[in-house]
Amino acid sequence: MTKWNLIIDIARCENCHNCVIAERDEHVGNDFPGYAAPAAAVGDSPIRIMRRVQGSAPLVETTYLPALCNHCDDAPCQRAAPDAIRKRDDGIVIIDPVKARGRREIVGSCPYGAIVWNDQHEVPQNWIFDAHLLDQGWTQPRCAQVCPTEAIQALKLDDSAMQAKAADEDLGVLNPEFGTRPRVWYRGLDRWQTCFIGGSVSAEAGGVLDCVAGAEVTLSHDGRHVATTTSDAFGDFRFGGLARDSGAYRVEVAHAGGRASRDCPLGESVYLGELRLIPDPPSTNTQPLAPGGK
Ligand code: SF4
Ligand code: SF4
Numbered sequence: 001m002t003k004w005n006l007i008i009d010i011a012r013c014e015n016c017h018n019c020v021i022a023e024r025d026e027h028v029g030n031d032f033p034g035y036a037a038p039a040a041a042v043g044d045s046p047i048r049i050m051r052r053v054q055g056s057a058p059l060v061e062t063t064y065l066p067a068l069c070n071h072c073d074d075a076p077c078q079r080a081a082p083d084a085i086r087k088r089d090d091g092i093v094i095i096d097p098v099k100a101r102g103r104r105e106i107v108g109s110c111p112y113g114a115i116v117w118n119d120q121h122e123v124p125q126n127w128i129f130d131a132h133l134l135d136q137g138w139t140q141p142r143c144a145q146v147c148p149t150e151a152i153q154a155l156k157l158d159d160s161a162m163q164a165k166a167a168d169e170d171l172g173v174l175n176p177e178f179g180t181r182p183r184v185w186y187r188g189l190d191r192w193q194t195c196f197i198g199g200s201v202s203a204e205a206g207g208v209l210d211c212v213a214g215a216e217v218t219l220s221h222d223g224r225h226v227a228t229t230t231s232d233a234f235g236d237f238r239f240g241g242l243a244r245d246s247g248a249y250r251v252e253v254a255h256a257g258g259r260a261s262r263d264c265p266l267g268e269s270v271y272l273g274e275l276r277l278i279p280d281p282p283s284t285n286t287q288p289l290a291p292g293g294k
Contacts, residue, residue: 002156003091003183004071004129006144007171010188012151013049013064019143019152020047023127026142035132037097040120046127047143052192054269059198059238061269063191066143066152069093069114069126070174070182077126080109090156091183092129100124111178129154190241197249197264198238199272201231203257211235212277215255222248242266253277 023046027039039046050065071093072078078085084099084106095115100106106124107115115124130141144152157165162185165171171185186192197219201212215231219239226249231237242249246266253260258277264270 001089002158003089003162004134005091005155005157005162006068006071006129006141006184007153007155008066008184008186009151009153010063010065010186010191012149013066014149014151015049015051015064016148017049018146018148019066020045020049022142022146023047026130026133032132033097035094035097036125036128037101037118037121037123039125040118043119044116046114046116046125054196055198055271057271058200059196059236059271061191061196065186065192067112067114067174068143068184069110069129070112070180070184071129072180072182074179074181076111076178076180077106077109077115081106088131090134092131092134093126094128094131095124095126097121097123097125111180112174193244194240195242195244195246195266195269196238196240197242197251197266197270197272198236199251199262199275201235201237201253201255201260201277202274203255203277205257209276212255212257215253215277218252218254220250220252221246244268251275 027036028041029038031038047066047068050067052063054061071091075093078087078093081103084096084103085093087093101123103124104117107117115126118125140154144154166185169187171187172189173182173185201215202209203212212235213231213233216228217231217237218228219226227239229237229239249264249266251262251264253275255277258279260275260277262272262275264272
């Protein structure tokens with residue numbers, strides 16, 4: 001049986017909020033009996049664009065992550081209120097707008113914070129995958145339809161095909177440790193979850209400070225080699241894909257113009273600033289003199 005999945009490409013999200021606005025346009029003031037009560041004009045949106053800013057100038061990276069109901073196959077919200085929340089055969093989770101009325105405690109049952117409270121109609125609400133439109137033959141929910149960068153795509157596949165696609169394309173879900181089996185998949189989760197260490201290599205020559213391209217930069221962790229890269233035309237380097245709060249790293253730079261190093265305990269992503277090369281001391285002739293002083 002085929003079921004709905006959503007794939008979100010994090011690298012393509014530009015924070016335009018078109019998806020948020022389209023969801024609001026669809027639901028604010030509009031009643032869809034059996035699917036959702038009218039959304040309140042004022043209040044939280046069930047689609048949120050989260051932001052992560054990493055590093056510091058000049059190496060700053062900003063990532064946006066659209067967050068919404070994951071339509072989990074093992075949904076804590078449904079376990080908390082089985083009489084009011086149902087899982088459809090096509091994978092979509094619906095909070096019954098009548099049976100859930102007045103039950104504010106349902107908001108807290110979602111570990112993703114994906115349920116909002118509608119103060120006007122006193123009902124908890126999630127993003128319903130635009131099930132009311134899909135049931136009329138739409139092939140995409142409105143958030144996907146309006147996204148200018150095609151960051152969002154809905155797919156109806158059987159679960160084994162979706163699992164194979166996820167493995168092939170390195171798709172991941174948010175907080176797999178929750179064990180909720182989400183149906184919303186993300187491409188490029190590394191941008192959201194991992195850290196980088198970056199810096200810039202420079203050297204002084206004749207009283208002039210300049211960036212150094214082509215320096216060999218090595219990263220080690222607790223004495224073990226992690227990766228080696230080369231500084232670019234601006235002297236910049238970057239090591240990505242590092243785990244948050246992963247402890248003590250060391251960056252070592254080697255170049256014909258000298259060496260530099262820096263120790264770096266990693267919490268969040270960090271730009272180390274300038275690593276200025278210190279010229280190697282001139283080599284001294286340590287050869288013993290030949291007999292006779294020649
Ligand atoms: S519409 Fe697309 S690009 Fe704009 S915020 Fe939503 S996901 Fe991101
Ligand atoms: S994301 Fe939250 S609201 Fe949506 S199905 Fe999972 S537990 Fe329920």
